Amino acid sequence: MALPLPACLGRKASYKIIVFGLLSFLVLSGFGYRTLHTQSPLEYLYPVDYTPPPAHIFDLGHPTFADIRQYERALPQHRMPTFLMKNRPRYVYFPNEAWGTGWNNVFQEQLLNTHLAYLSNRGYVFVDYIARDHPPFPDTLPDGTRHMLHIPMNALTSGPTGGGSLGQGADPKSVRAVSLEWWDAVCPSEQVVEVPVGETVQELNITDASAGEERLVRWAGKLRSIEAECVKVVGGSPFDYMFIGGDKVLSMWPSYGNSPTVKEYAWSALVTRAISRNFALLSSEALPPSLSPSLSRITTTPGAGNTSSPYPLAAFSPLRTSGPPIDGLMALHVRRGDYADHCKNLAGWGVDYNAWNTFGRPDMRATGRYPPLPDYLSVPGGVERYDASYRHCWPTAEQIVERVRAVRAVSESGESFPAQYLRAVYIATNGEAEWVNALAELLKRDGWETVSSSLDMGLAQDEFAVSQAVDMGVLTSAETFIGVGFSSLTSNVVQLRLGGGRHPDTNRFW
Structure with missing residues (x-):
């Protein structure tokens, strides 16, 4: 029979047992937390190293983007929340974002x-871009079934919109964006609160006359006030492409232009790899660190591989728009193709420049709230507005050379910003090869050392699927940029250049 312990020893033993129990609980809880926190529900749907191969992707020759799918699934926010988390993440999904328009309108x-x-302190839910028409990738099988090309967000951007970091200065309550696949896994329909756009704009007293800043503040307040973790905005979108294309969107800039969305923007590793491999078209300088692959992740010499066997995407860090520009490069956006007729429509409608391109208007500059772009839709005396608009939209090859020469002189003068010694030109264009080559020859005759274009880019299949973003990666990285004021592509380049810290005067229009 065991002798009873002294009272003091019993108290000490009890204390030790309690402490041991607490420590055991914390250790086990911590272990449980780590286990749950690193286990994604997507791993129950698909093994980590497996991407379901839809037959139509192979039948139509579409790129699979398998490595990007795995990258998206492995994002750190794609982890199960646990009972130990103080604040469970909340999400908002916009299923009715622009569809059937070009990628830049959607973007x-x-x-x-x-x-x-x-x-709203919610994680944005990002989706694939479904390309309605994307030659040379066919979208119709022999039996007539249609399967359009699906491009994952992180084939285009790996910034905050694609689930990338929000940066050190972000609101601590902020939540990184998550994939639609994750939303479907953690937000069952019975837990989703739907917010109808029509009823909400009436509730918030938002009208066609409401400025962008007013809409933004009221919508954010509404979404913050909802306790549900999963919110779905249905029946439209708070900011459709018709609203964004006008000047009411501009009042958002003080908030939006300084947000992680714009400040922390980064092109995808896929775009970065494509620019890295084609860097010799843009500069005679050595490949900068921002475009260099990590030798620790490849088994061959520096570079970016080749079109048939490019280096793995894991070797590249997404190209940040806040990084240094490509020394000596002037980049041009020269829209052709469908703009042959569209420029006539735009000039006939009497519309202004698209969205952020209107920062140069005298009335916008006078407010002192916005980046003072140097150009706007000017109509010289004695010239009809239609004729002026059409020239700004569809300049001839000779007018392009003249404009490039004038902008180069300003850039090299050092009057508005540190002088740039511009030596190379890159033309982002969808023009016919004969016309583009003739323009390139005219520019060379005008004294440019190197002239290249979208047609010269050597792209792998998956890179070609996002060739527009590859072009934009170059446009945002150039020292000076000239674009089409009416274009949403140019508008996106301008906002990303401004957000990345490029001087306003390095953004020009035809």
Whole structure:
């Protein structure tokens, strides 16, 4: 029979047992937390190293983007929340973002909705871009079934809109963006609160006359006030592409232009790899660190591989728009193709420049609230507005050379910003090869050392699927940029250049 312990020893033993129990609980809880925190529900749907191969992707020759799918699934926010988390993440999904328009129209809306989600302390839900028409990738099988090309967000951007970091200065309550696949896994329909756009704009007293800043603040307040973790905005979008294309969107800039969405923007590793491999077209200088692959992740010499066997995407860090520009490069956006007729329509409608391109208007500059761009839709005396608009939209090859020469002189003068010694030109264009080559020859005759274009880019299949973003990666990285004021592509380049710290005067229009 055991002898009873002295009272003091019993108290000490009890104390030790309690402490041991608490420590055991914390250790086990911590272990449980780490286990749950690192286990994604997507891993129950798909093994980590497996991407379901839809037959139509192979039948139509579409790129699979398998490595990007795995990258998205492995994002750190794609982890199960646990009972130990003080604040469970909340999300907002916008299923009715612009569809059936060009990617840049869609992307304008996605960027603004990313910022709205940020102000609402919710994670933005990102989706694939479904390309309605994307030659040379066919979208119809022999039996007539249609399967359009699906491009994952992180084939285009790996910034905050694609689930990237919000940066050190972000609101501590902020939540990183998550994929639609994650939303479907953690937000079952019975837990989703739907917010109808029509009823909400009436509730918030938002009208066609409401400025962008007013809409933004009221929508953010509404979404913050909802306790549910999963919110779905249905029946439209807070900011559709018609609203974004006008000047009412501009009042958002003080908030939006300084947000993580724009400040922390980064092109995807896929875009970065494509620019890295084609860097010799843009500069005779050595490959900068921002475009250099990590030798620790490849088994061959520096570079970016080749078109048939490019280096793995894991070797590249997404190219940040806040990084240093490509020394000596002037980049041009020269829209052709469908703009042959569209420029006539735009000139006939008497519309202004698209969205952020209107910062140069005298009335916008006078407010002192916005980046003072040097150009706007000017109509010289004695010239009809239609004729002036058409020239700004569809300049001839000779007019392009003349404009490039004038902008180069300003850039090299050092009057508005440190002088740039511009030596190379890159032309982002969808023009016919014969016309583009003739323009390139005219520019060379005008004294440019190197002239290249979209047609010269050597792209792998998956890179070609995002060739527009590859062009934009170059446009945002150039020292000076000239674009089409009416274009949403140019508008996105301008906002990303401004957000990345490029001087306003390095953004020009035809």
